[in-house]
Amino acid sequence: MARVEPSDAGFTVHTADGQRFFARWLLNCAGAWAAGLAAQVGEPVPLVAGHPAMLVTEPLPLFMTASTGVEGGGIYARQVARGNCVLGGGQGFALGESTARAGQLAVLDILRNACELYPALAGAQAIRTWSGTEGYLPDREPVLGPSATTPGLLHGFGFAGAGFQIGPAAGEALAECILLGEPRHSLKAFSIERFRTSTRSNAPCA
Ligand SMILES: Cc1cc2nc3c(=O)[nH]c(=O)nc-3n(C[C@H](O)[C@H](O)[C@H](O)COP(=O)(O)OP(=O)(O)OC[C@H]3O[C@@H](n4cnc5c(N)ncnc54)[C@H](O)[C@@H]3O)c2cc1C
Incomplete structure (x- = not known):
């Protein structure tokens, strides 16, 4: 999507390759890139991109059955049935607008902290590291629900590190906004x- 033209009947969306689509409803679910459209309709948000650092170890004897993490402590881990441990913590860095790397410092921190927390990991080899791009708002909560300036536009972004968990419920709530006229559970928060x-303009965009 390169440009959006709202009208009384709905939205015309122009894509970068020259295609044009029309829809009555438009969902702004552009993750870490969602602030652009929000700003276009007079709703700027302090969304920033983050790049969680992740790694996976070689297969190890099973020692963990639950997904665990330290609240606010920047380390989380789970072990898959094959024995590999997936570990995350800290931040990597952006390579470009949509690509990221875990980074050596974050990887070393994860390994150091993980060995302290899970002694079974001592001496384990990390076989792969990765990162990605996700969007954070200052309160670490998503923006979810109707635009206040543009009828027919719904926002659903800023899921930070919890989008897999809450994505399905968030999607259901947005679907209810469209199908039922309002969500079954209030999205006011x-x-x-x-x-x-x-200073924000509250006028619907032209
Ligand atoms: C390394 C890593 C590990 C994670 N681990 C977990 C985890 O264990 N559990 C968990 O719950 N969450 C985890 N997350 C967070 C989770 O990935 C995100 O919260 C979730 O992906 C957010 O979903 P989304 O659909 O809002 O955004 P995204 O998944 O970022 O999707 C947004 C999409 O919009 C597209 N887009 C952007 N701009 C435009 C445009 N102008 N036109 C068209 N398309 C556009 C993007 O290309 C992208 O495909 C992790 C994230 C990362 C990076």
Whole structure:
């Protein structure tokens, strides 16, 4: 999507390769890149991109049956049935607008912290590292629900490190907004309005 033209009937979306689509409803689910469209409709948000660092070890004897993590402590781990441990913690770095690497410092931190927390990992080899790009809002909660300036536009972004867990429920809530006219559970706490500033234009975009 390169450009959006809202009208009374809906939205015309122009793509970078010259195609054009029309829809009555538009969902802004562009992850770490969602602030651009929000700003276009007069709803700027302080969304920043983050790049969690991850690694996976060689297969090890099973020692962990639950997905575990230290609240606020920047380390989490789970072991898959084959024995590999998937470990995460800290931040990597961006290579470009949509690619990222875990980075040596973050990987070393993960290994050091993980060995302290899970002694069974002592001497384990990391066989792969990776990262990615996700969007964070200052309160670490997503923006979810209708735009306050543009009827027919719904926002669903800023899931930070929890998008796999809450994505299905978030999708259901947005579907209810469209199909039922409102969600079964209030989305007020996640409204984009919480980032409204006094200087923000509240006029629907042309
Ligand atoms: C390394 C890593 C590990 C993670 N681990 C976990 C985990 O264990 N558990 C968990 O719950 N979450 C985890 N997350 C977080 C999870 O990946 C995100 O919260 C989730 O992907 C957010 O989903 P989304 O659909 O909002 O955004 P995204 O998955 O980022 O999808 C947004 C999409 O919009 C597209 N897009 C952007 N701009 C445009 C445009 N202008 N036009 C068209 N398309 C556009 C992007 O290309 C992208 O495909 C992890 C994230 C990373 C990076």
